[in-house]
Amino acid sequence: MAALLCLAAAPAAAAPPRAPPPAILRIARATRELSCTFLYAGLVRAAPPLSLFDDEAHADFFASPSLALRLHEAAKERAWPAALPATRRLAEPPGAVPVGEARSAEDRRGGASLAMCRQQLRAVAARRDELEEAIVHLLDPKVAPHFPAFDYAILLLFMSELHEGMQLPVACSEAVDLSLAYSGMDETYRYVNGVLAAYAREYKVKAG
Secondary structure, eight states, X not given: OHHHHHHHHSOOXXXXXXXXXXXXXXXXXXXXXXXXXXXXXXXXXXXXXXXXXXXXXXXXXXXXXXXXXXXXXXXXXXXXXXXXXXXXXXXXXXTOOOOSOBOXXXXXXXXXXXXXXXXXXXXXXXXHHHHHHHHHHHXXXXXXGGOBHHHHHHHHHHHHHHHTTXXXXXXXXXXXXXXXXXXXXXXXXXXXXXXXXXXXXXXXXOOX
16 A cells, blocks of 8 residues: 555656657758758859759759769868858859769758748748858957868858857867868868857847
């Protein structure tokens, strides 16, 4: 009887929060990867990412070997000098072909949601000037002239995602993964992580 009383008096254990199904997580991550691809393309092609998204003529670009295989050296020439005005964009560098040993990872973009991708690109576009100004302010001036364009695209997306409620640890983790997979410079993922954390702190973004 005592045992029954003890059991009855014990507080019920709180149910653990339900995690999103793995399929939803895969779609979300694939979509953010695809969004970064469009943001990157906008930088190197001097075009609005949403215009590229809507233009089927650019579809072949996103199947290019340099992106699909993520060759480490391919983007070294594609640096985004953060000190330049936001209205100036990079030109496609001549002879920027993949060289060196490939650092490959699974290409998840085929599992992306196009509707979610468009929504993310629209969110970045709405805050683009503000986000670029923050990157210029937060990025180490010594690093800025050589900062890869894809890392710049990663920052634009995940800084925007923080405003949409993404938790900072999740944003940093996914951004670092993409930087390691795509970036053309060693260890720029550290700056990606640092700028995201500083942005959430200094600009008081209430993420998550």
